[in-house]
Amino acid sequence: MDMLNQILSINNGGAYGGGKAGGAFDPLTFAMKPQVVIRALCWLFSVVVFGCISSEGWTEKDGKEYCLYNGDGMACKYGNMVGVFGFLASMGFMGGEFLFERMSSVKSRKRYVMADMGFSAFWTFMYFVAFLYLWSQWSSSPPPPLGIGAGSMKTAIWFCLFSIVSWALCALMAYKRFLIGAGDEFTSAFETDPANVVHQQAYGYSMDNDNDQYSASPFGQPQQGGMEQQQSGLEYQQPTY
Template sequence: MDGGGAYGGGKAGAPFDPITFVRRPQVILKAICLLFSVIVFGCISNKGYRADDDGKEYCLYNKDTNACNYGVGIGVLAFLASIGFLAGEYLFEQMSSVKSRKHYVLLDLGFSGAWAFLYFVGFCYLTNAWSKSTAPSDGYGVNNVQGAIAFTFFSIFSWAGSAWFAFQRYKQGTDAAFAPSYEADPVGGAGYTSYPDATDTAYQEQSFPQQQQRNMGEFQAPTY
C-alpha cells in the first residue's frame, strides 16, 4: 500500500511521478478492468447477434436478448467507470482535503464491490444461457460468445481486487483518524517545566529577617 498521506495516498502537492503512478496496484487493476470490459462488450457486440432467415437479429445466448444486453451493459458501464477511476487515481494525489479522499475511496469500494457481484451474476447468466443454446453449424460467433463468458469470469476477480485495495485504503485512513495526535514522553526522560524560562537554579530566600532586625535596632530607645 502507498504511504505518506491520508487514505494511502501521497502528500498533496508532491511532484507527479508517472513511473510510480503506473506501478500502483490500484492503477494496474483499473487498467485490467478496463481491458476486460472492452473484450466483454466488444465480443458480444461484434458477433453476439445473428440474423435468422427472416432477417431478424437474435442473440446467440439461447436467443435471449436480455443476456446480450446484460453483457454489453455491464461491460460499457465498467469501461466508463474504469476511465473515471483512472482519472481519479491521478487526481487523488492532488486532493488536499481528507474528506474528499474519503469520499473517493468509499465510491471506489462501493462500485468495485457492486461490479464484482454483477459480473458474477453475468457469468452465471451467460454460462447458463449458452449451455442451452444450439451452436451455429458454421461456428459463427462461437469464439466471441465463449470469450465474453471467460472474460466476464476474469472480471469478477479484477473488480474484487479493486474493492479489496479500496477497503485497505479506507481502513488505513480510519486507523490514522483515530491514532493519537500527541507524542508520549520517553521513558526515563527529563520532566517538563511549568513555564518556558524556568531554570534549575534553587530558589534563594532573601535575608528579610536579618534586615528587619537591623532596622529595629536603629529605632531602639537609648538607655539611661
Template sequence: MDGFQAYGAGKAGGAFDPLTFIRQPQTVVRILCWLFSVVIFGCVANEGYVNRPEEEAEFCIFNRNQSACNYAVAMGTLCFLCSSAFLALDVYFPQISGVKDRKKAVMADIGASAMWALLWFVGFCFLANQWQVSREEDNPLREGADAARAAIVFSFFSVFTWAALTLLSLERLKRVSFEEEYNKLFSPPLA
C-alpha cells in the same frame, strides 16, 4: 516525528509521476478491469448477434436471448466508463488534501468495486447458462462461438479483478483512517 508523513496528504499538491502511478497495484488492476470490459463489449457487440437467411432480424447467440447480449453490452460499456472515472480519480487522489474528502472517495471506490464484482458474477452465471442451453440448430455454423466463450471467460476474470479492487480499496481506507487519527492526535489546536 518530523520525518513521518501521513499517507498522501503530506504530498498534496505535488507533481504527478506517471511511472509511480502506473506501478501501483490498484492502477494495474483497474486497467485490467478497463481492458476486460472492452473485450466483453467488443466480443458481444461485434460477433454476439447472428442472422439467418430465412429470418429478418438478428438474434443473440446466447440461446436467442436478447437480454443476455444486452446485459453483456451494457455491463461492458458501464464498466468501461466506471473504470475510466475511477482511474481519473486515482490520478487526482494525491491532490486531495482533506482527509474526509479522501475517505469519501475511497468509500465510493469500495462500494463501486464490490457492486461490479457482484454484477459480473451474475453476468458470468447468466452468460454461461445461456450459452450452455443454446441449441445447435439456432447457429449450425457456430458463428461467434469464440466471441461468446471469450465474453464468458472475461466476465469470470472481471469478478476477480473487481474483487481485488475492493480489497485494495479497503487497504487504502485503512491508510486514510490512520491518517485521520494521526491528524487528530498531532495537529496543533486552533487558536
C-alpha cells in the same frame, strides 16, 4: 500469496494510503501503482466483453435479430451493459487516481475511497451475475450456424470471470485504504482531544513514550519522609523531676 500482499501494500505515508498532496508527478510511478495496473486490467477486460458480444453476439434469424446466448436478447444486452459501464468506470477511476494524490482535503480522499470501494464491490457482483447468466444460457443454446461467433461468446464468458477477480481486487485495495484512513483519524482525534491532552499533561504521559513512564506523584516518598520528621519532632517527652 506474497504477490497479493505486495499488491495490497499501498500505504504511501499520506492520508488514506496516498502520497503527500502537492508532490511532483512521475508518470512511470503513477503507471506502476497497483490501483492503476488493476484498473487498466478492468478496462481491458471490459473492452473484450462488450466487444465480443456486440460484434458477434447477434445474428439474423427469420428477419429478426437473434442472440447467440440461447436466443435470450436480455443476456446479450446485460453483457453489453456490464462491459460498457465497466469500461467507463475504469477510465473514471484511473482519472480519479491521478487526482487522488492532489487532494489536500482528507474528507475528499475519504469520499473517493468510499465511492471506489462501494462501486468496485457492486460491479464485482454485477460481473458475477453476468458470468452465471451468460454461461447458463450458452450451455443451453444450440451451436451457431457454421460455428460463427462461438469463440467470441466463450471469450466474453471467460473475461467476465477475469473481471470478477480484477474488480474484487479493486474493492480490497479500496477497503485497505479505508482502514488506513480510519486508523489515522482515530489516532489524530485521540491525540488532539482536549480532555486527553490535559490528562497526559497532568500525569506526564505521552503517546510517543514507548516505556509508558509517568511523572512522580506529588504525594511520593519525599513528602512522606517530611511527615515522619514532623511526627518525630512532636513526640511527647516525659518531664524530669
